[in-house]
Amino acid sequence: ETGVTQTPRHLVMGMTNKKSLKCEQHLGHNAMYWYKQSAKKPLELMFVYNFKEQTENNSVPSRFSPECPNSSHLFLHLHTLQPEDSALYLCASSKKFPPEGGNQPQHFGDGTRLSIL
């Protein structure tokens, strides 16, 4: 039990579909993150939310749309994805947001394995 729960665990979708990934944490954390992990590449940060406000968009294509309705929930809305978007999408949270929170470790969920047909 990591404290960060992601659903679904696996998702297969066509390029014209619209789907959403969900992340939930009950650790009392205020910062949440989306990462992408592709084969043979390092983990890449996609988005950062601090107290429900987006503070980082790491040049992510607009076909990925994040939503953070409260500090405990984070969504990633997907539409018209490309085959190269197939990857493991990881959500993480941390107690505080840097700079003062830079020494707080990030806690990760188990990810959603996304496959684009």
Added chain:
Amino acid sequence: KQEVTQIPAALSVPEGENLVLNCSFTDSAIYNLQWFRQDPGKGLTSLLLIQSSQREQTSGRLNASLDKSSGRSTLYIAASQPGDSATYLCAVIKGSGNTGKLIFGQGTTLQVKP
């Protein structure tokens, strides 16, 4: 641009052996460095976090060191066990313009044989 490199990419050792995983980073202006473990099909588990002002951190059989000036960190695993088999990831948070952005290496996949 901060880059993180982990060597070796894969490592196979017999049970009981002590081993060292290496991590190097190009920009020494880091805020902290974290070591993670990732099991197949799973997310990341934080193992150790070393603040920029620290030299090392220890947890059980794990010891992580940090040498900021040379841009290096090592993760030492003592008396390795088959349960230690996993991918180990190193990540840094940069110090200047800090946005909490963890920059990851590609990981070292460790196999400990019984």
